[in-house]
Amino acid sequence: MGDETIFGRILSGAIPCDEVYSDEKCLAFRDIEPQAPVHILVIPRRRLSSLKDAMTEDAELLGHLLLVASLVANQEGLDDWRTIINTGEGAGQTVFHLHLHVIGGRPLTWPPG
Ligand code: AMP
Numbered sequence: 001m002g003d004e005t006i007f008g009r010i011l012s013g014a015i016p017c018d019e020v021y022s023d024e025k026c027l028a029f030r031d032i033e034p035q036a037p038v039h040i041l042v043i044p045r046r047r048l049s050s051l052k053d054a055m056t057e058d059a060e061l062l063g064h065l066l067l068v069a070s071l072v073a074n075q076e077g078l079d080d081w082r083t084i085i086n087t088g089e090g091a092g093q094t095v096f097h098l099h100l101h102v103i104g105g106r107p108l109t110w111p112p113g
Pocket of ligand 1: 006017031041085086092093096
């Protein structure tokens with residue numbers, strides 16, 4: 001599936017992260033370049049390069065990631081937040097290991113840029 005990404009190295013413990021949640025299926029940690037007071041990434045332990053690669057058998061995992069996004073938002077005390085998945089370079093994806101951004105703690109305008 002190609003070279004390991006920076007998130008693969010975080011999962012293996014090769015580089016540190018500011019972890020906020022962990023279970024057998026996923027890890028959540030603070031984004032190194034936060035775009036808001038709360039900016040957390042939720043990633044599956046099993047690598048999918050992007051949402052484009054998700055198959056029917058990934059449905060349970062994808063649902064789990066969304067529930068964890070909600071859990072960490074709640075953990076951070078957020079009432080309102082945005083969950084974002086950038087898919088493909090043209091949409092701003094820079095790390096090709098599926099991840100959900102959880103962004104909040106400031107007013108969020110729509111549409112995003
Ligand atoms: P995307 O642009 O959707 O692929 O998001 C990748 C995100 O990963 C960006 O918001 C980066 O700031 C973040 N990021 C990259 N390297 C790290 C790291 N070592 N620890 C935490 N977040 C990172």
